[in-house]
Amino acid sequence: MARTSTARTEPRRRVRGGKPHKSQRKFEQRRQQIFSGALACFERKGYHETSINDIAEAAGISSGLIYQYFNDKRDLLFQVILEILEAYNRDVPKALVGIKDPITRFQAASIAYYRVIDHRISATLFAYRESKSLDPDQIKILKTKELQTNQMLVDCIQDCVNAGYFATPNAELASYWIVTTAHAWGLKNWRLRKIVSFEDYTRQTLNLLMNGMLTNLGRSHLMGHDLLDGRPL
Amino acid sequence: MARTSTARTEPRRRVRGGKPHKSQRKFEQRRQQIFSGALACFERKGYHETSINDIAEAAGISSGLIYQYFNDKRDLLFQVILEILEAYNRDVPKALVGIKDPITRFQAASIAYYRVIDHRISATLFAYRESKSLDPDQIKILKTKELQTNQMLVDCIQDCVNAGYFATPNAELASYWIVTTAHAWGLKNWRLRKIVSFEDYTRQTLNLLMNGMLTNLGRSHLMGHDLLDGRPL
Amino acid sequence: MARTSTARTEPRRRVRGGKPHKSQRKFEQRRQQIFSGALACFERKGYHETSINDIAEAAGISSGLIYQYFNDKRDLLFQVILEILEAYNRDVPKALVGIKDPITRFQAASIAYYRVIDHRISATLFAYRESKSLDPDQIKILKTKELQTNQMLVDCIQDCVNAGYFATPNAELASYWIVTTAHAWGLKNWRLRKIVSFEDYTRQTLNLLMNGMLTNLGRSHLMGHDLLDGRPL
Amino acid sequence: MARTSTARTEPRRRVRGGKPHKSQRKFEQRRQQIFSGALACFERKGYHETSINDIAEAAGISSGLIYQYFNDKRDLLFQVILEILEAYNRDVPKALVGIKDPITRFQAASIAYYRVIDHRISATLFAYRESKSLDPDQIKILKTKELQTNQMLVDCIQDCVNAGYFATPNAELASYWIVTTAHAWGLKNWRLRKIVSFEDYTRQTLNLLMNGMLTNLGRSHLMGHDLLDGRPL
DNA sequence: AATGAATGAGCGTTCATTCAT
DNA sequence: AATGAATGAACGCTCATTCAT
Numbered sequence: 001m002a003r004t005s006t007a008r009t010e011p012r013r014r015v016r017g018g019k020p021h022k023s024q025r026k027f028e029q030r031r032q033q034i035f036s037g038a039l040a041c042f043e044r045k046g047y048h049e050t051s052i053n054d055i056a057e058a059a060g061i062s063s064g065l066i067y068q069y070f071n072d073k074r075d076l077l078f079q080v081i082l083e084i085l086e087a088y089n090r091d092v093p094k095a096l097v098g099i100k101d102p103i104t105r106f107q108a109a110s111i112a113y114y115r116v117i118d119h120r121i122s123a124t125l126f127a128y129r130e131s132k133s134l135d136p137d138q139i140k141i142l143k144t145k146e147l148q149t150n151q152m153l154v155d156c157i158q159d160c161v162n163a164g165y166f167a168t169p170n171a172e173l174a175s176y177w178i179v180t181t182a183h184a185w186g187l188k189n190w191r192l193r194k195i196v197s198f199e200d201y202t203r204q205t206l207n208l209l210m211n212g213m214l215t216n217l218g219r220s221h222l223m224g225h226d227l228l229d230g231r232p233l
Numbered sequence: 234m235a236r237t238s239t240a241r242t243e244p245r246r247r248v249r250g251g252k253p254h255k256s257q258r259k260f261e262q263r264r265q266q267i268f269s270g271a272l273a274c275f276e277r278k279g280y281h282e283t284s285i286n287d288i289a290e291a292a293g294i295s296s297g298l299i300y301q302y303f304n305d306k307r308d309l310l311f312q313v314i315l316e317i318l319e320a321y322n323r324d325v326p327k328a329l330v331g332i333k334d335p336i337t338r339f340q341a342a343s344i345a346y347y348r349v350i351d352h353r354i355s356a357t358l359f360a361y362r363e364s365k366s367l368d369p370d371q372i373k374i375l376k377t378k379e380l381q382t383n384q385m386l387v388d389c390i391q392d393c394v395n396a397g398y399f400a401t402p403n404a405e406l407a408s409y410w411i412v413t414t415a416h417a418w419g420l421k422n423w424r425l426r427k428i429v430s431f432e433d434y435t436r437q438t439l440n441l442l443m444n445g446m447l448t449n450l451g452r453s454h455l456m457g458h459d460l461l462d463g464r465p466l
Numbered sequence: 467m468a469r470t471s472t473a474r475t476e477p478r479r480r481v482r483g484g485k486p487h488k489s490q491r492k493f494e495q496r497r498q499q500i501f502s503g504a505l506a507c508f509e510r511k512g513y514h515e516t517s518i519n520d521i522a523e524a525a526g527i528s529s530g531l532i533y534q535y536f537n538d539k540r541d542l543l544f545q546v547i548l549e550i551l552e553a554y555n556r557d558v559p560k561a562l563v564g565i566k567d568p569i570t571r572f573q574a575a576s577i578a579y580y581r582v583i584d585h586r587i588s589a590t591l592f593a594y595r596e597s598k599s600l601d602p603d604q605i606k607i608l609k610t611k612e613l614q615t616n617q618m619l620v621d622c623i624q625d626c627v628n629a630g631y632f633a634t635p636n637a638e639l640a641s642y643w644i645v646t647t648a649h650a651w652g653l654k655n656w657r658l659r660k661i662v663s664f665e666d667y668t669r670q671t672l673n674l675l676m677n678g679m680l681t682n683l684g685r686s687h688l689m690g691h692d693l694l695d696g697r698p699l
Numbered sequence: 700m701a702r703t704s705t706a707r708t709e710p711r712r713r714v715r716g717g718k719p720h721k722s723q724r725k726f727e728q729r730r731q732q733i734f735s736g737a738l739a740c741f742e743r744k745g746y747h748e749t750s751i752n753d754i755a756e757a758a759g760i761s762s763g764l765i766y767q768y769f770n771d772k773r774d775l776l777f778q779v780i781l782e783i784l785e786a787y788n789r790d791v792p793k794a795l796v797g798i799k800d801p802i803t804r805f806q807a808a809s810i811a812y813y814r815v816i817d818h819r820i821s822a823t824l825f826a827y828r829e830s831k832s833l834d835p836d837q838i839k840i841l842k843t844k845e846l847q848t849n850q851m852l853v854d855c856i857q858d859c860v861n862a863g864y865f866a867t868p869n870a871e872l873a874s875y876w877i878v879t880t881a882h883a884w885g886l887k888n889w890r891l892r893k894i895v896s897f898e899d900y901t902r903q904t905l906n907l908l909m910n911g912m913l914t915n916l917g918r919s920h921l922m923g924h925d926l927l928d929g930r931p932l
Numbered sequence: 933a934a935t936g937a938a939t940g941a942g943c944g945t946t947c948a949t950t951c952a953t
Numbered sequence: 954a955a956t957g958a959a960t961g962a963a964c965g966c967t968c969a970t971t972c973a974t
C-alpha cells in the first residue's frame with residue numbers, strides 16, 4: 001500500500017504487470033496528450049494550483065485515465081520536468097554537428113543553449129519553480145540530467161583551453177557562466193526583454209564572457225569566423 | 234470567499250478600524266514572530282506544503298492569531314518575500330557608505346549583493362519559487378522593489394561609464410550580469426559550492442565581468458586599489 | 467508522510483503535539499458522539515459502505531472534525547471494535563463480585579458473557595465482520611484483548627477443576643465452548659431467536675456444557691444453588 | 700445504474716437472450732476460472748479490497764469478460780459464497796452413504812461437517828465476513844441454503860431421538876451446537892490450533908455434546924462402535 | 933488579545949462498469 | 954468471444970478560514 005519514494009517513471013499499466021499495449025503508438029499518443037495538457041497547466045498556474053481535473057480537461061480526457069499513464073500527480077510533474085531537461089540535452093549537441101573548430105564549437109553550443117531557453121522560457125521557469133515539489137530521488141535524477149547538459153559545455157570549454165585559446169582555471173565554473181546567463185534570460189525575461197532583444201542579449205553577453213576567457217592566441221585565432229560577428233545569429 | 238485582487242498589506246486590525254494598539258511595540262514583536270515562523274517553514278517545505286498551523290506552531294502562537302496580523306496565507310507569503318527583497322535593498326547601500334571612487338563603489342556594491350545572496354540562499358530560492366503564487370498586483374510590487382535594488386547597481390555602473398572607466402552600451406543589462414551571477418550562486422549552489430568557494434566565485438566572476446567592461450582608462454585607474462586584489466574579500 | 471502501520475490510538479491533536487484541551491470533558495463528549503455515530507453506521511451498513519460523511523452526519527458534526535479525534539477511518543474502526551471488546555471485559559467481572567463458590571462463579575461468568583453478547587448482538591457481528599480490515603498490529607491488539615476476556619472464564623474453569631468439581635483436560639478449550647456458543651447466539655441469531663428464547667438458549671446450552679464437564683463431586687456440590695435452576699436468569 | 704434488488708444468478712449471456720453456447724463446456728470452464736480467481740482474492744484480501752481487475756488477473760482473463768459471466772461484482776460475491784455453502788451441502792451427505800445406525804450417522808455427519816470447515820477455513824471466514832455486503836434477497840437465499848445443510852444434521856438428531864438414543868427437547872437447537880462448534884474451529888482457529896489439534900478438537904467437542912444428549916439407552920447402544928473411539932478419525 | 937474547535941469546499945485517487953474494436 | 958481503454962462518480966482526507974469563548 002505505501003509507495004516507497006523511488007523515482008518511478010513507468011506508467012502504471014506496465015508496472016502492475018498488465019500486458020503491453022496492442023498499440024504502442026496509441027499509447028504514446030495519449031501520453032503526449034496528457035504531457036501537453038499538464039505542461040500547459042503547470043506553466044500557466046503552477047503545479048499546486050493545477051488540479052488533475054484541469055489537466056484532464058486540458059488534455060481532453062477524463063481524469064481517471066491519467067492514472068493509467070502516470071503513477072500520480074507528482075510522477076507527472078517529474079516526467080514533464082524531465083522532458084524539458086531532455087530537450088536541452090537533445091538540442092545542444094545538434095548545434096555542434098560538423099563543427100570542428102574549438103572556439104566555434106563553444107560559440108555554437110552556447111548559442112544553442114541560449115536559444116533552447118528562449119524557445120521554452122515558461123517551461124524553464126516552471127522547472128525552476130516546481131522541482132522542489134519532487135521527492136529527493138527524483139530531484140537527484142534531474143540534477144544528474146542537468147549536469148549532463150552542462151558537461152557538453154564543459155567539454156567545449158576544455159577543448160578551447162587545451163588548444164590554448166581560453167585561459168580559465170575552472171572549466172566547469174566557466175560553463176556555469178553560460179548556463180547562468182542563459183537561464184537569466186528566462187528568469188528575468190519580464191525585464192530583460194524590455195531592454196534588449198534576444199539577439200543582442202546573446203551577442204553582448206557571450207562577447208563579455210569570451211572577452212574574459214580568451215588568450216591572445218584565441219583572440220587572433222577567432223578573427224574572421226566569429227559567429228557573433230555575422231548579423232543574423 | 235471572493236478575494237479582490239488588491240495587494241493588501243495592512244494587517245486586519247488596522248483595516249477594520251480597530252483602535253490603535255496600546256503597544257505598537259508588542260504588535261511589531263508578534264508580527265516578527267509570525268514572520269520568522271513563516272519564513273522558516275516556507276524555506277524548508279515550500280509555500281503550499283506549509284499549513285497555517287505549521288506556521289502558528291513555529292511561531293509559538295495559535296493559528297487564529299495569524300489572521301489578526303495578516304489577511305490570509307497569501308498575504309503572509311507576500312510580506313515574507315517583500316521582507317527578503319527589502320533586506321537586499323538595505324544591505325547594498327550600507328556597503329557604499331563613505332566610498333567615493335566610482336569603480337570601488339561598483340565593486341563594493343557588487344560584492345555586497347553577492348554577499349547578501351550568500352547569506353540568505355534558501356530565502357532567495359524560496360522567493361524565486363513562490364512568487365508565482367501571488368496575485369498580479371503583488372507580483373508587480375515585488376518587481377518594482379527588485380528594480381529599485383538593481384537601480385543601485387545601475388547607478389554605480391553609469392557613474393563608471395560617465396567617468397570613462399567602463400564602456401558598456403547598456404548599464405541596466407550590465408547590472409543584470411551582476412544580479413544574475415549573484416542569484417546563480419544561490420540557484421546553483423548545490424553544485425557550485427562543490428567546485429568553488431564563495432570568495433573564489435565572487436572574485437573570478439566579478440573579474441570576468443569587469444574585464445569585459447573596463448576601458449583602458451578604467452583599467453589603469455583601478456591599479457592599486459582593486460577590491461578584488463586584497464586577500465580577504 | 468507515509469504513516470507506519472502502528473496501532474495508533476491517540477487522537478491526532480495529541481499526537482501532533484498540540485496542547486491538551488482546555489476541557490477534557492468536552493473532548494470526551496465529542497469523541498463519544500463520533501463513536502456512537504460510527505458504531506451505528508458500521509453496524510447498519512458495514513465499514514466499507516459507511517463513508518466518513520455518513521458518520522459525520524450521524525454524529526451531527528462536519529466530516530473534517532472527525533480527523534481531530536481519530537487518525538483516519540481505519541483508526542476509528544479500530545477504536546470502535548476495541549470499545550466493544552472492552553465492554554465484554556468490563557461486564558463479565560462485574561457479575562463475579564462477591565461470589566465465592568467456584569461453580570457459581572463459573573455459571574455467573576458464563577451467563578454474564580452470554581448476556582453481554584445478547585445486549586450487543588449487532589456490535590458483535592460487526593466486530594466479527596470488520597476486524598479483517600484492520601492492519602496486523604491492530605488485529606494483534608484485538609486478539610490480546612479477546613484473550614484477556616477469555617482468561618476470566620479460563621480462571622473460573624480452572625478453579626472448578628482444582629476444586630475437583632470439573633474434569634476437563636483443557637481449561638482453555640472449555641472456555642472456548644462458552645465463548646463460541648455465546649457468540650453463536652449472535653452470529654446465528656437470525657435463526658436461533660425463532661426457535662428458542664435467550665433464556666432457554668442460555669440455560670440449555672450451559673446445562674449441556676456443564677453436564678459434560680462436571681465430576682460426581684461437582685454434581686452433588688451443585689445441588690441446591692444451581693443458577694440455572696431458578697426461573698429468572 | 701439503478702440496481703433492482705433481485706438476486707440475479709444467471710450470467711448475462713443467458714439473460715440477454717443470446718444464442719446458446721457452442722460449447723457449454725467452455726462456458727463452465729471460464730466460469731470456474733473466474734470463480735477460482737475471485738475466491739482466492741476474496742479470501743486473501745476481502746471483498747472490498749479486491750478489484751475486478753485483481754480477479755481478472757488472478758483468473759488470467761480480461762476484466763471485461765467477467766461481465767459476460769456475472770452481472771456485477773456483487774453477483775460474483777454471491778455466487779462464490781453460494782458455492783461454498785453448496786460444498787457443505789455436498790460433502791455431508793457423502794459421509795452418510797451406506798450408514799444405517801442412527802448414532803453412527805449422527806457422528807459421521809458431524810465429523811463430516813467439522814471436516815468440511817477445516818478444509819476450507821478461510822472460505823468459511825470469508826463467507827461469514829462478506830455476506831453482509833449482499834442484498835437482502837441474496838442473503839435470504841444463502842440462509843435457506845444454510846438451513847438445508849443444517850437440516851441434514853437435524854434429521855440425524857431427530858432419528859436418534861426417535862430411536863430413544865438422544866433426549867433433547869429441540870433437535871434444531873442441538874444441530875446448532877454442532878454447527879456452532881464446527882464454525883468456531885474456523886472462526887477462532889488463530890487460537891484454537893495452538894491449543895488442540897483438529898482431531899482432538901473434534902473428538903472432545905463431539906464427546907461433550909453427545910454426553911449431554913445421550914440417553915442411557917443411547918449410551919449402551921453406542922458401545923463398541925463409537926466413531927470417536929477409534930484412533931484415526 | 934488570544935485560542936483552537938469547527939467548518940466544508942476541494943483535492944488526488946480508485947475502480948466498477950461500459951463499449952469500440 | 955474477448956479485450957482493455959476510457960469513464961466519472963464517489964471516496965478519504967486536508968486545511969484555510971471563521972468565530973464563540
